[in-house]
Amino acid sequence: MDPYSTPRPTTGGGSPVPATGRLAAAHAGRLAAAHAGRLAAALVGLALVLGACSGAGTATPVSIPPDATASTVPAESSGPEESQTPEPAATFPLTLLDDEGTEVDIPVAPQKIVSLTPATTEILFALGAGDRTIAKVEDITPYPPAADWLPVVAKFGSVDVEKIVALGADLVIAGGNDFNPPAAIAQLRRANIPVLVTYAGNVEGVLADIELVGDAVGEGPAARDLTASMRAGFDQVAAAVQGLPAPRTFYELDATKDIFGPADDSFIAQMIEQAGGTPITTGNPAVFSIPLEKLVAADPEVIVLGDAAYGTTPEIVAKRPGWSTMTAVKTGAIRPADDVVVSRPGPRLVEGLVSLAIAIHPDLASAFPSPVPAETPGESPAPSSY
Amino acid sequence: MATRTDILGAPLAHPGWLERARSRPGVLVAGSVVALLVVLVLAVGLGTVAVAPGDTVAILAHRLLGLDIGGTWTPAAETIVVDLRLPRVLSAMIVGLGLAVAGTTFQGILRNPLADPYVLGTASGAALGAAIAVLIPVRTVFLEFGLVQVLAFIGALLAVAVVYRFSRTGTLAPLTSLLLTGYAVGSLLAAGLAMTMYLSGTNLRQIFFYLLGGFEGSSWLQLALTTPIILAATVAILLRARSLNGFLLGEEAAAHLGVDVRRERVILLGLASLITAAAVSIAGLIGFVGLVVPHVVRLVVGPNARRVLPLSALIGASLLAGADLVARLVGGIPVGIVTAVIGAPFFLVLLRRARSGYEL
Numbered sequence: 001m002d003p004y005s006t007p008r009p010t011t012g013g014g015s016p017v018p019a020t021g022r023l024a025a026a027h028a029g030r031l032a033a034a035h036a037g038r039l040a041a042a043l044v045g046l047a048l049v050l051g052a053c054s055g056a057g058t059a060t061p062v063s064i065p066p067d068a069t070a071s072t073v074p075a076e077s078s079g080p081e082e083s084q085t086p087e088p089a090a091t092f093p094l095t096l097l098d099d100e101g102t103e104v105d106i107p108v109a110p111q112k113i114v115s116l117t118p119a120t121t122e123i124l125f126a127l128g129a130g131d132r133t134i135a136k137v138e139d140i141t142p143y144p145p146a147a148d149w150l151p152v153v154a155k156f157g158s159v160d161v162e163k164i165v166a167l168g169a170d171l172v173i174a175g176g177n178d179f180n181p182p183a184a185i186a187q188l189r190r191a192n193i194p195v196l197v198t199y200a201g202n203v204e205g206v207l208a209d210i211e212l213v214g215d216a217v218g219e220g221p222a223a224r225d226l227t228a229s230m231r232a233g234f235d236q237v238a239a240a241v242q243g244l245p246a247p248r249t250f251y252e253l254d255a256t257k258d259i260f261g262p263a264d265d266s267f268i269a270q271m272i273e274q275a276g277g278t279p280i281t282t283g284n285p286a287v288f289s290i291p292l293e294k295l296v297a298a299d300p301e302v303i304v305l306g307d308a309a310y311g312t313t314p315e316i317v318a319k320r321p322g323w324s325t326m327t328a329v330k331t332g333a334i335r336p337a338d339d340v341v342v343s344r345p346g347p348r349l350v351e352g353l354v355s356l357a358i359a360i361h362p363d364l365a366s367a368f369p370s371p372v373p374a375e376t377p378g379e380s381p382a383p384s385s386y
Numbered sequence: 387m388a389t390r391t392d393i394l395g396a397p398l399a400h401p402g403w404l405e406r407a408r409s410r411p412g413v414l415v416a417g418s419v420v421a422l423l424v425v426l427v428l429a430v431g432l433g434t435v436a437v438a439p440g441d442t443v444a445i446l447a448h449r450l451l452g453l454d455i456g457g458t459w460t461p462a463a464e465t466i467v468v469d470l471r472l473p474r475v476l477s478a479m480i481v482g483l484g485l486a487v488a489g490t491t492f493q494g495i496l497r498n499p500l501a502d503p504y505v506l507g508t509a510s511g512a513a514l515g516a517a518i519a520v521l522i523p524v525r526t527v528f529l530e531f532g533l534v535q536v537l538a539f540i541g542a543l544l545a546v547a548v549v550y551r552f553s554r555t556g557t558l559a560p561l562t563s564l565l566l567t568g569y570a571v572g573s574l575l576a577a578g579l580a581m582t583m584y585l586s587g588t589n590l591r592q593i594f595f596y597l598l599g600g601f602e603g604s605s606w607l608q609l610a611l612t613t614p615i616i617l618a619a620t621v622a623i624l625l626r627a628r629s630l631n632g633f634l635l636g637e638e639a640a641a642h643l644g645v646d647v648r649r650e651r652v653i654l655l656g657l658a659s660l661i662t663a664a665a666v667s668i669a670g671l672i673g674f675v676g677l678v679v680p681h682v683v684r685l686v687v688g689p690n691a692r693r694v695l696p697l698s699a700l701i702g703a704s705l706l707a708g709a710d711l712v713a714r715l716v717g718g719i720p721v722g723i724v725t726a727v728i729g730a731p732f733f734l735v736l737l738r739r740a741r742s743g744y745e746l
Binding site for chain 1: 433434435469470471585587589591592595602603605717718
């Protein structure tokens, strides 16, 4: 999971941990005051546990039809078929339907764009709108480097509305499914700043969001070029895994205390399927923790360490009590993955899918000689700076 | 060895500032009003975006009073001051006022220094209501009130109603029964909340932030709808300060003083619960203010509800608005943390300084 959007439940060293811990502490204090002190501890535990999985990026899909997410009200673009054909740049003013079904009026081509999700920041820079982006959300695994200098106007769970207003933003792109507080989005809209809310529940949704963001910033053709090349990348992976056996794959989000993996139908579960694996899920679309018994019974043939960046290694996994019976542990099929790239709903998703496919089918490494472009040699799966 | 002077303190020879203050309630009220105004100006003037004090005043005069006292400012500054900061500051004030008054009332009726506005299950009821609202996939917004606020309000009132209803059937003394029933129902609701949170999956985050409380989303419309409830109930409680004083002596003594104990108890509990419900619906659950502000005020002015209620209201408003300002300035941490961090040491100092006896 994207470590930004999904605070980890336990002290694995990741930056979101203090945030969650802090919130949980406050939670405990207030609930104690609220005459429920005995349950506070239990609730904090719950909050920590579930907070791990409540991020927008990898959330359970809320059945957003991909077509609806991309539909633009101006007649120039409609239907996925046309997405391959170059189109003239969108003419402003335009009205877009965002992923929450809100009609967003954008009067002029935005010159001061604020990005409130890490994926949006990546999308804007990939589309060449980086020079018109004036502020961003805090990103603990920042990408691209060109966005580093941008002032931060939002953090986990909070948005500095004042600052966005003062910067004179003319378009804010926010995250849906409560990634950004709905109250902040309402305040921005009351201040007459157009807010486009994006939320991708699946891979198609990510592509639709890239095109939606492209339309909103007047880079529709660039967006369609990008999604076309991403589709080609996905197809390439699909072709590569075609006919290969699909091993039972467990994608470990965290196992410091309880074991966390993908919920049913979650973003990561879909990614595993596309990468040629059979995802082992928790059995419930809303639950991200899986009991060890259930995992042992499911007997993963491959374990992918989405928590590799937090110091989990195959050796640690093999030593865990009860894990030794799993096929993956016996055969040593435990491999790390860069969770940010795998789960962040942005332009690097193809990279993520390729790395996931190689983690599941190591033989494919030769088919994708340089999955991660050499332009970022320093970016190992373990983000170094927190 | 303790002498009589030690026990009584030495108010006559060397009156401490607490004792001096106690003898001049008018000064205290005036001081509290001044403090409230200072907090108002500071809280509206300060924030992550610098708006010059002169401009702030000019904007307020222009928009609120229609006066043009000169000065130039950008439209952004006007939006920030009038549409973002002012409703937020006023929301914090009205909620702080309400919680302090409700806390005073609950402590007085229940004669329990640990009573706070949430003692009768209000918090758990509101939290459960909000959590359920989050799980209902309908995103209706009526007058800027989402389902969360509405169900939190209803949940808080329902919880108190249930507690009151159950507390009357037992053979225990009414107060003990109320407290214990409140605890039991509160625990049950908290379990329901835990269950709801467990089942909420990806919606957990929204529930979590509601539970933390805060004023991030404050708007004029929300303020306009909750302020009348809180102010009207506060005035009604102020008018019943005499009954509240009677309760302090014990219910039997109150009855001898001519207080219709049962009736007044229901009315006061109802009013305080109404205030609490309105407060939690717009602010989430904010602890500490309702518990400690009444004690601080009693330490200074003594137990007379006629003095404690208005002063608690003023100080609660200042404290919460000030705490919210600090929370904003330190980068948006939950306001409940700030109220505790500011308030607890202050309270401890007061406890140590209090030379004369303190009683509820």
